[in-house]
Amino acid sequence: MRAHRQGFALLAVLIAVAVVEAAVLGMLLLAAETHAAARDDADRIRAGRGAESAVRATLGAWDESALAGVGTGQRRVPASAAGTLPGNVTWITEVERLHGSLWLVRGEAAVTAGGRLRARAAALATVTAIPIDELWLDFHAAVTSGGSLTILNGARIDATSPAGPPAAWSPADCPPSASAPQPPPPLAPAGVSLDSAASLSAAGAMITGAPPVLQPGPRTAPADFARLGVLDRNALPALADHRAGGTMAFAPVAVGNTCDTSATGNAGAPEDPAHPCYDFFPLIVASGDLTLAAGAGQGILAVAGRLTMAPGVRFYGAILARELDAPALELHGALRIANGGRLGGFFRFDACALGRAFQRAGALRKVYRHADRLWLPPF
Amino acid sequence: MCRSDHAGRSLVELLIAMLALAIVTTAALLTFGAQSRLARTAGDLAEASSARRTSAAILDRELRTVTAGADPIMVAADSAGLRAYRGMAIVCGRGGGAVHVRYRGLRAPDAAKDSILRLSRAGAGEQALPLSSAVRISTHACVAAPGEDVLALVPDSSHLPGDVLLVFERGAYALSNRALRYRRGASGRQPLTAEVFLDDSSGVTLLAPGETAGVSLRLMAGDVSRPGPGTPPRTLRIPLLNLRAPLDSLEAP
Numbered sequence: 001m002r003a004h005r006q007g008f009a010l011l012a013v014l015i016a017v018a019v020v021e022a023a024v025l026g027m028l029l030l031a032a033e034t035h036a037a038a039r040d041d042a043d044r045i046r047a048g049r050g051a052e053s054a055v056r057a058t059l060g061a062w063d064e065s066a067l068a069g070v071g072t073g074q075r076r077v078p079a080s081a082a083g084t085l086p087g088n089v090t091w092i093t094e095v096e097r098l099h100g101s102l103w104l105v106r107g108e109a110a111v112t113a114g115g116r117l118r119a120r121a122a123a124l125a126t127v128t129a130i131p132i133d134e135l136w137l138d139f140h141a142a143v144t145s146g147g148s149l150t151i152l153n154g155a156r157i158d159a160t161s162p163a164g165p166p167a168a169w170s171p172a173d174c175p176p177s178a179s180a181p182q183p184p185p186p187l188a189p190a191g192v193s194l195d196s197a198a199s200l201s202a203a204g205a206m207i208t209g210a211p212p213v214l215q216p217g218p219r220t221a222p223a224d225f226a227r228l229g230v231l232d233r234n235a236l237p238a239l240a241d242h243r244a245g246g247t248m249a250f251a252p253v254a255v256g257n258t259c260d261t262s263a264t265g266n267a268g269a270p271e272d273p274a275h276p277c278y279d280f281f282p283l284i285v286a287s288g289d290l291t292l293a294a295g296a297g298q299g300i301l302a303v304a305g306r307l308t309m310a311p312g313v314r315f316y317g318a319i320l321a322r323e324l325d326a327p328a329l330e331l332h333g334a335l336r337i338a339n340g341g342r343l344g345g346f347f348r349f350d351a352c353a354l355g356r357a358f359q360r361a362g363a364l365r366k367v368y369r370h371a372d373r374l375w376l377p378p379f
Numbered sequence: 380m381c382r383s384d385h386a387g388r389s390l391v392e393l394l395i396a397m398l399a400l401a402i403v404t405t406a407a408l409l410t411f412g413a414q415s416r417l418a419r420t421a422g423d424l425a426e427a428s429s430a431r432r433t434s435a436a437i438l439d440r441e442l443r444t445v446t447a448g449a450d451p452i453m454v455a456a457d458s459a460g461l462r463a464y465r466g467m468a469i470v471c472g473r474g475g476g477a478v479h480v481r482y483r484g485l486r487a488p489d490a491a492k493d494s495i496l497r498l499s500r501a502g503a504g505e506q507a508l509p510l511s512s513a514v515r516i517s518t519h520a521c522v523a524a525p526g527e528d529v530l531a532l533v534p535d536s537s538h539l540p541g542d543v544l545l546v547f548e549r550g551a552y553a554l555s556n557r558a559l560r561y562r563r564g565a566s567g568r569q570p571l572t573a574e575v576f577l578d579d580s581s582g583v584t585l586l587a588p589g590e591t592a593g594v595s596l597r598l599m600a601g602d603v604s605r606p607g608p609g610t611p612p613r614t615l616r617i618p619l620l621n622l623r624a625p626l627d628s629l630e631a632p
Contacts (some may be wrong), residue, residue: 019414021474023414037432041435075524096469097541126498371498372450373449373505373619376467377440379485
């Protein structure tokens, strides 16, 4: 009888311990399962965002000239089309020319751990190559203004000189060959083109063109000044070689025989054909006001605010600004001002300078979103 | 040790043993009950967590590439009606009154429930078209990449090689009756998750009304049969990729 009672108590304790252990074990299993599910979820999100990053990286490094040989329907893995991201994410991209200048970019990312694939995702985007040849069609006059313009006494605006390179350039810079960069079409450019509501004060200035003053000129509505061809004000900063602001001076910068295109203020060396930056034509974008203190630059300068240029500054290419204050500027190319301003000096409508600025601008050998739908559902 | 000395001892010992057994048994039952409740709560949490993850994954996939202004998306308090894209086709040829495409998608196109959206190309906007048939074919004109099929879609319409067609069905995701549900067209809402969400505390809202910059998904799980606040609410934000303007935009001149 005594032996039976002792065994019964022990059995009850063992049962209780077993119940507790089972419950604890269940909790541990549940926690492990939840942890694994959460990790899978994180891996899925990491792969998805990694694929999107892959597409963005490819768009950022896009070089249209390197893809010139890709035909419609053909696919290619572009240069720098693979990489890694933190979190064991590897990515690759592939581009396909859908037709003409329309491209499909496909990015894929995979998350691995210990050599085992944990998640994979894709991202797709459609983009269009920038039609560079169309961008400079808005420049049909040496100076185009959407607001009141004051041209200072002694200023000279010349839109009648025969096409040809500026004095410092080699004649070979503007060859007549069809395969070489071409200047814009001979539009018989005007000296000054004004919006219908804009006023012009040009006492003592010399303006030549065909006609000297065109009012109203084409594409001088306020909305037209907010864009450069197909590139609107949102697209330009993303493409820019330099984001500028405040005060800066133009000065070419080279490291050895290589142009340092990342140096602030480096806007090429338009007046020194032997300089490594002679063929560097940057797109410089200022989201506010900009003051240029000195030097010579080339390329495309887009200023969303007021552009102030100190006497003696020279520029070869295209300038877009909301307002301009340039009492003694030397410009070879063309200028578009949304709200007008004050300018003096020498302005020459230069088709060769415009053509070089646009066709040799590396920033424009890119793609842009041609429609609202840039990103496609990933399949 | 006479017999009379033991009189009544067995009864006392038995009572003590029964009392001890009762205490141990009660403790074991209480422990078992507590552990059962704990396990059930843990299971509920796991189920709610799983439902949240499933909801987030599905809606992130469906909404992230929604294009503001181009995709008709209707976000109500508890639902989001949208074009649910199921595949993408690239036109690669034509013949026999059909357009030949390379197709990749979640499933094969189904003329009974799918339409196609032709993406914009130069000089033309997007265009939604009905899909009459979709048949798998073999043609030398179209070289499918891994993971792609070659299909003949009808009608031919005016598609050109290189056109991108998105295959979609009209659908609506809803957080109703305690679950994430999907309704295709006019059919009934089918649950995609377990019924764990609290209807009054869960919903879908736009992050920036009028601009559709993103969608916010608020999920709160709980058991309506048991009092209590339920699990802490979780909010998932799904920023849309296809915004009209990037954040670092220039001022308008």
